[in-house]
Structures are given as C-alpha cells and as structure tokens.
Amino acid sequence: xxxxxxxxxxxxxxxxxxxxxxxxxxxxxxxxxxxxxxxxxxxxxxxxxxxxxxxxxxxxxxxxxxxxxxxxxxxxxxxxxxxxxxxxxxxxxxxxxxxxxxxxxxxxxxxxxxxxxxxxxxxxxxxxxxxxxxxxxxxxxxxxxxxxxxxxxxxxxxxxxxxxxxxxxxxxxxxxxxxxxxxxxxxxxxxxxxxxxxxxxxxxxxxxxxxxxxxxxxxxxxxxxxxxxxxxxxxxxxxxxxxxxxxxxxxxxxxxxxxxxxxxxxxxxxxxxxxxxxx
Amino acid sequence: xxxxxxxxxxxxxxxxxxxxxxxxxxxxxxxxxxxxxxxxxxxxxxxxxxxxxxxxxxxxxxxxxxxxxxxxxxxxxxxxxxxxxxxxxxxxxxxxxxxxxxxxxxxxxxxxxxxxxxxxxxxxxxxxxxxxxxxxxxxxxxxxxxxxxxxxxxxxxxxxxxxxxxxxxxxxxxxxxxxxxxxxxxxxxxxxxxxxxxxxxxxxxxxxxxxxxxxxxxxxxxxxxxxxxxxxxxxxxxxxxxxxxxxxxxxxxxxxxxxxxxxxxxxxxxxxxxxxxxx
Numbered sequence: 001x002x003x004x005x006x007x008x009x010x011x012x013x014x015x016x017x018x019x020x021x022x023x024x025x026x027x028x029x030x031x032x033x034x035x036x037x038x039x040x041x042x043x044x045x046x047x048x049x050x051x052x053x054x055x056x057x058x059x060x061x062x063x064x065x066x067x068x069x070x071x072x073x074x075x076x077x078x079x080x081x082x083x084x085x086x087x088x089x090x091x092x093x094x095x096x097x098x099x100x101x102x103x104x105x106x107x108x109x110x111x112x113x114x115x116x117x118x119x120x121x122x123x124x125x126x127x128x129x130x131x132x133x134x135x136x137x138x139x140x141x142x143x144x145x146x147x148x149x150x151x152x153x154x155x156x157x158x159x160x161x162x163x164x165x166x167x168x169x170x171x172x173x174x175x176x177x178x179x180x181x182x183x184x185x186x187x188x189x190x191x192x193x194x195x196x197x198x199x200x201x202x203x204x205x206x207x208x209x210x211x212x213x214x215x216x217x218x219x220x221x222x223x224x225x226x227x228x229x230x231x232x233x234x235x236x237x238x239x240x241x242x243x244x245x246x247x248x249x250x251x252x253x254x255x256x257x258x259x260x261x262x263x264x265x266x267x268x269x270x271x272x273x274x275x276x277x278x279x
Numbered sequence: 280x281x282x283x284x285x286x287x288x289x290x291x292x293x294x295x296x297x298x299x300x301x302x303x304x305x306x307x308x309x310x311x312x313x314x315x316x317x318x319x320x321x322x323x324x325x326x327x328x329x330x331x332x333x334x335x336x337x338x339x340x341x342x343x344x345x346x347x348x349x350x351x352x353x354x355x356x357x358x359x360x361x362x363x364x365x366x367x368x369x370x371x372x373x374x375x376x377x378x379x380x381x382x383x384x385x386x387x388x389x390x391x392x393x394x395x396x397x398x399x400x401x402x403x404x405x406x407x408x409x410x411x412x413x414x415x416x417x418x419x420x421x422x423x424x425x426x427x428x429x430x431x432x433x434x435x436x437x438x439x440x441x442x443x444x445x446x447x448x449x450x451x452x453x454x455x456x457x458x459x460x461x462x463x464x465x466x467x468x469x470x471x472x473x474x475x476x477x478x479x480x481x482x483x484x485x486x487x488x489x490x491x492x493x494x495x496x497x498x499x500x501x502x503x504x505x506x507x508x509x510x511x512x513x514x515x516x517x518x519x520x521x522x523x524x525x526x527x528x529x530x531x532x533x534x535x536x537x538x539x540x541x542x543x544x545x546x547x548x549x550x551x552x553x554x555x556x557x558x
Contacts, residue, residue, distance in 0.1 A: 172461075173452045182463040184455060 014094025118160025220259025293373025397439025499538025
C-alpha cells in the first residue's frame with residue numbers, strides 16, 4: 001500500500017507557536033491555566049493538563065494563576081477584564097489573528113462599518129468582532145448575508161484567517177455595491193489555502209483519503225469536506241484508534257492530511273497504524 | 280408621432296457648472312481663454328468663442344490672459360505651470376473629478392499602488408493619473424489589463440467618473456487577487472449610470488432612438504452604443520441639421536436622449552425638427 005502524506009499536514013505557524021508557548025509556560029509556572037482549550041485538539045489539551053495546564057472557561061475561574069490566551073485570541077472585553085485584575089498573561093494569540101483584530105479596531109475607529117467575513121460562532125471571529133466596537137460591525141458568513149447589508153458610506157472588511165478565498169472575494173464584491181469607499185484587509189492565512197489545495201490534489205489521485213484532526217476543529221472539518229468532494233472514500237478521524245481495517249480492503253493508495261491543530265505525534269500514530277494494516 | 284425625451288438628457292451637474300463659470304468669466308474678463316475645449320460640444324465652444332473665450336492647447340499660448348480649467352480637469356504638472364506663472368485661473372474642474380484627483384493623490388502619498396479604472400487617452404483620466412505621482416500608478420481599462428497587474432502589497436483604486444459600474448466592479452475584484460490590502464473609492468458619478476439606464480429603458484420601447492451630442496464626447500458615444508444594443512434604429516447626431524426624413528418614415532415612437540455635454544438649445548432644436556418631420 002502506498003501512502004501519500006500531505007507536506008502541509010498538521011500544525012500551522014500560529015498553532016505551533018501557541019503550543020510551544022504553552023509547554024514553556026507549563027515548565028516555568030507552578031500555577032497556570034488556559035482560557036478555553038489552547039487549540040482544537042483534545043489530545044494535546046490532555047497532554048498539557050498532565051503538565052498542570054488546566055482549562056478554564058471564565059475569567060472568574062483563573063484565581064491568581066497565570067493565564068494563557070489561546071491561538072484564536074479572546075474578546076477585547078475579556079482581555080480588559082484580565083488586565084484589570086493584573087493577571088500574568090501568556091498571550092499565544094496567533095499573530096495573523098492579532099493583525100485581523102488590529103485592523104478591525106482601526107477600521108472601526110476610522111468610522112468604517114466593519115464587515116468580518118467568517119463563522120459567527122467561531123471564537124476567533126467573536127474575538128475580531130469585539131475589537132470593532134466603536135461603530136457598526138457585522139459578521140457575514142456568505143454572499144446572501146452580504147447582499148442583505150444596508151448601503152453605507154464606508155465599509156471596511158477583514159476575514160477570519162481560515163476563510164476560503166472564494167467566499168471572501170464574493171462578499172467583498174457585494175460590499176463594493178453598498179459603499180462609496182471600501183477598504184479591505186485580506187487577513188486570510190495562506191497556510192489554510194495551501195493545505196486545502198494540496199489535500200484536494202492528493203484526494204484526486206488516491207483510493208482512500210484520511211483527514212486527521214479534532215472533531216471540534218473547524219478547519220479540519222472543512223478539510224474533510226473538501227476531500228470528500230473529490231474522493232467519496234474520505235474519513236475524518238481524530239486518532240489512530242478510529243481507523244477500521246475494512247476501509248483498507250483492496251486499497252492500494254492512501255492519502256493523509258491533517259488540520260492546523262493536529263499534533264505531529266497523532267499523525268505519526270496514524271501513519272504507523274496504516275503501515276500495520278498492510279501487513 | 281410620439282416623442283419620449285429622457286429626463287436625464289443633457290448637461291450633468293459638472294458640465295452645467297463649468298459652462299456657467301465660463302459664460303460668467305466671459306462677461307467679466309476682456310482677455311480670457313480655455314485650456315482645451317471647455318466641454319465636448321463644438322457648438323457650445325463656438326458660442327463661447329463668439330463671447331471672446333478662445334481655446335488654447337498649451338500653457339505657453341495663454342499669454343497674460345485669464346485661463347479657464349475645463350470640467351475634465353488638467354494634469355497636476357500643468358496646474359503647477361499655471362500657478363508658477365501667477366496666471367488668473369477660473370477652475371471649472373468638475374467637483375467629482377476633483378475628488379477622484381484628490382483620492383489618487385492621497386492613495387499615492389500613503390504608499391498604495393494606484394489603479395485608475397478608465398480610458399488611458401481621456402483627458403480626465405490623464406489628469407487623475409498625474410496626481411498619483413508619488414509611486415506606482417496604472418490606468419486599467421478592462422479586466423484583462425487588471426488580471427495582468429503584478430501582485431503588490433497595497434492597491435488603491437479610483438475610477439473615471441463616467442465609467443460603467445460593471446467594468447469597475449470586475450476590475451476591483453481582480454485587484455483584490457493581487458494585494459493584501461485594497462482601498463477603493465467609487466468615484467463613478469451617478470448621473471452617468473442614471474442616464475445610461477434611462478436611455479436603455481427608452482430605447483427598448485421606441486421604434487427609433489436619437490442620441491444627441493458631440494462626436495468627440497466619450498459619454499455620448501457610449502450612450503449611443505448602449506441604445507444601439509436595444510434598438511438597431513439608433514442614430515448619434517450632433518445637431519438637428521443631421522436628422523434625415525427617411526429615418527422617420529413609418530415610425531410612430533421616437534426616443535431622444537443626450538450626452539452630459541449637450542446644450543439644452545441643441546436638444547430643443549432636435550425636438551423641434553422631429554415635430555416638423557411629422558407634418
């Protein structure tokens with residue numbers, strides 16, 4: 001059996017950085033917690049918990065511990081609360097997400113109606129949205145929602161870093177119909193596009209496609225969806241334990257990719273298990 | 280014979296303003312000239328000449344006279360030359376064109392690669408272009424040219440005031456593919472769109488369509504082209520003298536519109552001649 005592993009599988013820059021910061025902080029701080037799971041990988045979160053990094057949901061639960069801000073960032077109000085309590089902060093917000101937050105704040109301060117292209121429920125988007133607090137701001141998920149926006153003088157647009165460029169482009173074009181001035185920051189992270197394009201290329205040429213990553217990870221789920229469009233024998237798994245022998249029956253080529261929050265050791269375990277399937 | 284006259288036929292705001300300024304200046308100045316024809320109507324230019332407003336092509340020809348800047352505006356360098364000679368200036372640049380010039384200058388000063396959507400040979404476009412003198416600037420006429428632009432960090436876009444919105448939109452969308460930041464000022468003047476849409480509606484419901492205006496007027500020529508797509512019995516005429524009796528044979532409904540630089544008296548003469556055709 002031939003296995004094709006995507007070069008772009010696994011941790012992106014921001015996740016690698018956040019994870020390293022969390023492990024380093026765990027080494028040097030006796031009492032530390034992360035506000036929400038540091039990344040969307042239950043297995044990695046568990047490893048960190050074993051190192052003493054517990055997950056809290058609210059600022060009230062931090063109680064004198066140092067706190068890690070996860071790669072998705074947090075709402076501006078939450079950061080204000082943390083600062084007001086003079087807590088020790090390890091800010092692992094992805095620098096690309098931070099850029100989107102900064103642009104949202106700047107556009108809002110300069111009087112633009114701010115449009116954030118993204119999923120309204122995603123914590124990264126909620127965070128970016130919270131920075132556009134000086135005026136009107138909208139989270140727009142699809143062209144239909146963009147078409148329903150009211151006309152206004154100035155629209156400023158930023159994107160969730162993991163958005164598809166095509167969706168972003170369609171929404172920007174519709175925003176142009178609504179305003180006399182349009183200012184757009186393309187804050188989409190290339191890593192997502194590169195990963196998606198490579199996954200599609202691999203899915204097109206194999207007989208079975210495996211997408212590894214947290215079921216709570218939006219980018220992994222989207223990756224699995226993209227692969228399924230090219231290859232209907234696509235499975236989204238979180239760990240090697242979920243692989244089923246019958247999937248591999250009669251299969252000669254397997255493709256493997258993984259989401260931005262999938263640790264390398266989980267990818268390695270999946271590869272090892274596939275190798276053993278062939279024996 | 281029923282005649283449908285477009286409400287939007289004739290002078291737009293900027294042309295009306297420039298023409299009034301020119302006639303007023305002619306009343307109060309013994310020696311005055313306009314740098315280029317004040318608007319693209321040979322008949323109006325002739326009337327002004329009879330009032331003493333001659334047309335010069337170069338700054339060198341002004342020779343101590345007061346000078347009228349026409350509605351299209353002039354190149355920044357030309358304005359610099361005029362100012363350097365301390366000439367008396369009547370600036371009849373259309374305020375909407377001036378806005379486009381100001382945005383081009385501001386975008387250029389702020390480090391944007393400036394894209395001017397328009398016809399490279401048009402004096403208005405040459406003027407706007409000249410204001411984007413602090414960095415890279417390109418005149419882009421169609422999507423094909425936009426697609427050929429090199430990627431860059433920041434693109435700023437403005438439009439020739441008489442551009443079609445669809446072309447502008449397509450070019451803006453392609454610019455988004457090229458840059459991380461895109462800033463767009465939609466400087467298209469609504470008068471053009473309103474005039475074009477009304478002309479199309481009328482052309483659709485009449486048997487003969489007449490478009491009145493200078494053959495050297497880009498917006499009149501475009502108007503005639505739009506009408507011809509709906510009604511193949513469309514004629515572009517500059518004056519009433521050009522109307523031909525045979526065009527009206529068997530015709531019961533005639534539509535009339537006119538470009539932004541067509542004087543009211545020429546439209547009136549055309550209407551009068553049509554009325555006499557029916558007798």
